Amino acid sequence: MSGRRVAVLGGGVIGLATAYELERAGLEVTVLERGELGRGCSEGNAGWVTPAISLPVASPGLRTTGLLWALRRDSPLYVRPTALLGLAPWLLQFWRCCTPRAFEQAARALQTLARDAAERFGRWTDELDGIEWRRDGLLMAFRTQSGLDDEIALLERIGYGGVRRLGPRDLQAVEPVLSADRYVGGLHVEPEGHVEPLSVTRALASACRSHGVAIREDWRVDSLRVEGRAVGGARRVAAVRGATVNDGAAVEIEVDDVVIATGAESALLAGACGSRIRFRPARATASQWRSPRP
Numbered sequence: 001m002s003g004r005r006v007a008v009l010g011g012g013v014i015g016l017a018t019a020y021e022l023e024r025a026g027l028e029v030t031v032l033e034r035g036e037l038g039r040g041c042s043e044g045n046a047g048w049v050t051p052a053i054s055l056p057v058a059s060p061g062l063r064t065t066g067l068l069w070a071l072r073r074d075s076p077l078y079v080r081p082t083a084l085l086g087l088a089p090w091l092l093q094f095w096r097c098c099t100p101r102a103f104e105q106a107a108r109a110l111q112t113l114a115r116d117a118a119e120r121f122g123r124w125t126d127e128l129d130g131i132e133w134r135r136d137g138l139l140m141a142f143r144t145q146s147g148l149d150d151e152i153a154l155l156e157r158i159g160y161g162g163v164r165r166l167g168p169r170d171l172q173a174v175e176p177v178l179s180a181d182r183y184v185g186g187l188h189v190e191p192e193g194h195v196e197p198l199s200v201t202r203a204l205a206s207a208c209r210s211h212g213v214a215i216r217e218d219w220r221v222d223s224l225r226v227e228g229r230a231v232g233g234a235r236r237v238a239a240v241r242g243a244t245v246n247d248g249a250a251v252e253i254e255v256d257d258v259v260i261a262t263g264a265e266s267a268l269l270a271g272a273c274g275s276r277i278r279f280r281p282a283r284a285t286a287s288q289w290r291s292p293r294p
Contacts, residue, residue: 007032007240007253009221009269010261012042013197016204018259023211030214030253032221032240038201041263047197049121050138051114052160052189056106058097093278107158118193121200128203135193141171141178141186148185155189162191218245224258226273235274 004027008019011033019029031037062069062077069075070084070091079087097106118135125133142148148165155163166188168180174188209215225239237258243250258273260266267277 003028004256005030005254006257006259007255008259008261009240010263010266011035011037011201011205011215011217012040012261012263013038013201013204014042015259015261016201016208018261019208019213020204020211022259023208023213029208030216030255031208032219032242032253033215033217034220034245036217037205037215038198042201043198045197047195048138048192049117049195050189050192051111051117052138052155052163052192054110054114056097056103056110058094058106059103060098060100063095063098090278104157107154111158111160118191121193121195124200124203128207130199130203130206132196132199133193134195135191138189138192139171139175139186140189141175141183143183145184148187151187155187160189162189164188164190216244219243219251220245221262221269222250224269224272225252237273 006022006027006029008015008022008029008031011031015031015033016037019031023029069077070079072078079091084091097103121131121133122135125131140151142151152163152165164187166174166186168183168185171178171183171186172180174186178186205215219242221240221242223241224237225241226235227238237255239252239254240258241250241252260269262269267279270277
C-alpha cells in the first residue's frame, strides 16, 4: 500500500470498479454507499456494454425537435412548466451543443472512454467469480436506407471498427422477427456485449472486500471538508463528513483524494469543492439542486 487514502463515494458499478482498480494500484480505499451496494441505477439498467451507441444526447436534430418535445407531455424530453425557469441555463447550454461539430467532438470523447469496455468486462470475467457476461455483438435494424447509411458513416467518422453490414435477408436470418419486407438491412456490431448488472457489482464488491477495501453501506455523505487555496477553481478535499443511516452517528473520514460516483448527485458534491459539472438529474427539484456547503 502507498498509504494514500482514497474515499469512493457511491457503491454502484462505477464506484466499485474504481475502488477495485485503485486497490490494485496500491492505494488505501474506502467505499461509502448510502444504501445497499449496487441497488440503485446499477441494478436497474439493461446491462448493454455497447460503445458503438455511446453517443451524446445533444444531437443536431434536437435543435428544433427538442424545443417542441420539451413542451409535449408525451415526449421523452418533456419539462414541467414549473421547472423551466430553473432549467433555462442548462437547456440553453444543451441547445448550443446540438450542432454537428459539438456532437462529433463529444462522440469521439465518449468513444475514448468506452472503447475498451468490452475487453475490461472480459478480463473481469476471468479474474472474478460470478459475472454473467456474453459478447455476441449488437444488432441494429433499419427501415430506411438513409438511416442505415447515416449510421455507417457516423461509425466510420468516429473510427469504430468491427461493424458488419447486413442485407434484408441476412438480417432476417440472424433475427427472424425482423422481416425482409419491413427492414432494408442492418448492422451487426461484433465487439459489443451484454452483462447481468447485479452480478458485476456483487463480484466487484466481493473482490474489493477480499483485498482489504473498506466498504460502508447505509452511510450518508453530508458534506466535504475542503482546505487550501483553489487550484483551477477546485479545492482539495481533506475529509468526508457523514453519518450512518441507522443511528445517525456523525463521522468524519480524512482522505487524500475523493472519487465522486454518486450518479445524479455527483454535480452537487463536486460543486461543494469548487468543481463545476454541467450535469442535471432528470428528476431534480429546486431543493435537491442546492449545493451542499463545504
